[in-house]
Amino acid sequence: MAEDGDALAARYRRVRERSLALVAPLSAEDAMVQSMPDASPTKWHLAHTTWFFERFVLECDPDYRPYEPDWHYLFNSYYQSVGPMHARPSRGLLSRPSLEQVLAYRARVDAAVDAAFARGALDEAARRAILLGTHHEQQHQELLLTDIKHALWCNPLRPAYRDDLAPAGATTAQPLEWIAFDEAIVGIGAPAWPQAAEFAYDNESPPHRVLVPAHALASRPVSNAEYRAFVDDGGYREPMLWMSEGWARVQAEGLRAPLYWDDALEREFTLGGMREIDPQAPVCHLSYFEADAYARWAGARLPSEAEWEQAARMAAVEGHFADDDRLHPCASAAEGLAQMFGDVWEWTSSAYGGYPGFRTLPGSLGEYNGKFMCGQWVLRGGSCATPRDHVRASYRNFFYPPDRWQFSGLRLARDER
Incomplete structure (x- = not known):
């Protein structure tokens, strides 16, 4: 493993918290908009990355019970080997579960993963899946930003995702060599x-x-x-x-x-x-x-x-x-x-x-x-x-x-x- 248990647990928490920070400026209405088939709603990104940890880490324990079994269908992306999934172009139609319910889902899964770290219950395969899952979530953090940018641009008012982002500044690039x-x-x-x-x-x-x-x-x-x-x-x-x-x-x-x-x-x-x-x-x-x-x-x-x-x-x-x-x-x-x-x-x-x-x-x-x-x-x-x-x-x-x-x-x- 590239990271020991404590370092991996810290990385897991940091990545998961970063996703929540990215979502903080958005309303529940913002979070369910899908502006084109290639993009996904913010709420779906939050749920899918959580589904990844539930499906590939927590469910390896035979005693674990899924938070909402029907959500496996909603938040699987393209893993055909683990079951069917909701059509990608229709993710923006999922007004239910609500953003509040998705955030509760994240909290429940995070608590279960934290508890597994504390018990020393994660074997090598589970720790590898968690490390992969954090990198996977970082990819979705970038997609979350590019997808919500496209969605807000589609709004005729052109609203900002955040009004407090610093301007580019006055740096002069070097001549091209x-x-x-x-x-x-x-x-x-x-x-x-x-x-x-x-x-x-x-x-x-x-x-x-x-x-x-x-x-x-x-x-x-x-x-x-x-x-x-x-x-x-x-x-x-x-x-x-x-x-x-x-x-x-x-x-x-x-x-x-x-x-x-x-x-x-x-x-x-x-x-x-x-x-x-x-x-x-x-x-x-x-x-x-x-x-x-x-x-x-x-x-x-x-x-x-x-x-x-x-x-x-x-x-x-x-x-x-x-x-x-x-x-x-x-x-x-x-x-x-x-x-x-x-x-x-x-x-x-x-x-x-x-x-x-x-x-x-x-x-x-x-x-x-x-x-x-x-x-x-x-x-x-x-x-x-x-x-x-x-x-x-x-x-x-x-x-x-x-x-x-x-x-x-x-x-x-x-x-x-």
């Missing part, structure tokens, strides 16, 4: 957990070697000002810049700027409400198609995930994370390879698939990552809504190419000959 890498055979990936002590998801393993051609990476993510130049230059009107499916979506949906920018291209919706766009901050809420089109316009390309990880292993985990309580990307004055972590997830050119020798976790938890390795693209580095201790150089996030509601941006790459 190119950092060259020679052709090399590099190691990427993480040792398989739980055989290895340090936690990593199964999709990060096994470690393997990749031949990476000579290339250069941009020193920082693309800024709002740089992306605005692409918009002003007619980037959304030039089909030669776009993948075929991406161009079809530009036409069908009338896309002309990143999600949440206003029509004047001067203000954007944030978790703090409508605010002036900071030209120096990393651009965010881009689809893979938008990131790829911008890179073509800029005479560059997106990095492969091997190129990205090679560089990230040389960089400190520095950037703006959820812990900094800004909840929006900010500019950085750091030199060299800056903001490899935090601020915005960075699209790569790599399709999401298994590494050579990939194996899922055994049992039902093996449904966690592997079965989604179809039609999605890899993003790296975390965002301003990611907990700082949840990312590492080998971490692989993945979304479908049209997805825009995550804090997703890009870093340019180019070939070096």
Whole structure:
């Protein structure tokens, strides 16, 4: 195990308390809104993460009795091996159970887990499930923020999630530079957990070697000002810049700027409400198609995930994370390879698939990552809504190419000959 019993119990309580703190600014009405099929209501996030611990930890004890057995159907997400589930696009129809009942459910499950820690009743398998469950909940904390942001943006009043979030500030980003890498055979990936002590998801393993051609990476993510130049230059009107499916979506949906920018291209919706766009901050809420089109316009390309990880292993985990309580990307004055972590997830050119020798976790938890390795693209580095201790150089996030509601941006790459 990566953490002993006391450390794991403390981590469990800290993560669970953080979820409640994120929900505190929301009303019961806010908590049940589902603005699109890809998003989930806040209340569902709270209940599903609790269901995870009840189902995969507490129910391993034959004497445990579920809080509400029928809720297994409501709050299972995609674990087919443990039973059927309520349809994802209909989660916003669940006015019952109430938010108050869901919070009571969390309290009951937390008390049972705390009691199991106190009794020393958790075996190695249960402790592994708890550690995985805390990382799973941190993923849902980020989703909770991105989902409620989309829901509040759909409200014509554009209400803020929180009025007290600090503005971006007046930091000036460093001029973009190119950092060259020679052709090399590099190691990427993480040792398989739980055989290895340090936690990593199964999709990060096994470690393997990749031949990476000579290339250069941009020193920082693309800024709002740089992306605005692409918009002003007619980037959304030039089909030669776009993948075929991406161009079809530009036409069908009338896309002309990143999600949440206003029509004047001067203000954007944030978790703090409508605010002036900071030209120096990393651009965010881009689809893979938008990131790829911008890179073509800029005479560059997106990095492969091997190129990205090679560089990230040389960089400190520095950037703006959820812990900094800004909840929006900010500019950085750091030199060299800056903001490899935090601020915005960075699209790569790599399709999401298994590494050579990939194996899922055994049992039902093996449904966690592997079965989604179809039609999605890899993003790296975390965002301003990611907990700082949840990312590492080998971490692989993945979304479908049209997805825009995550804090997703890009870093340019180019070939070096």
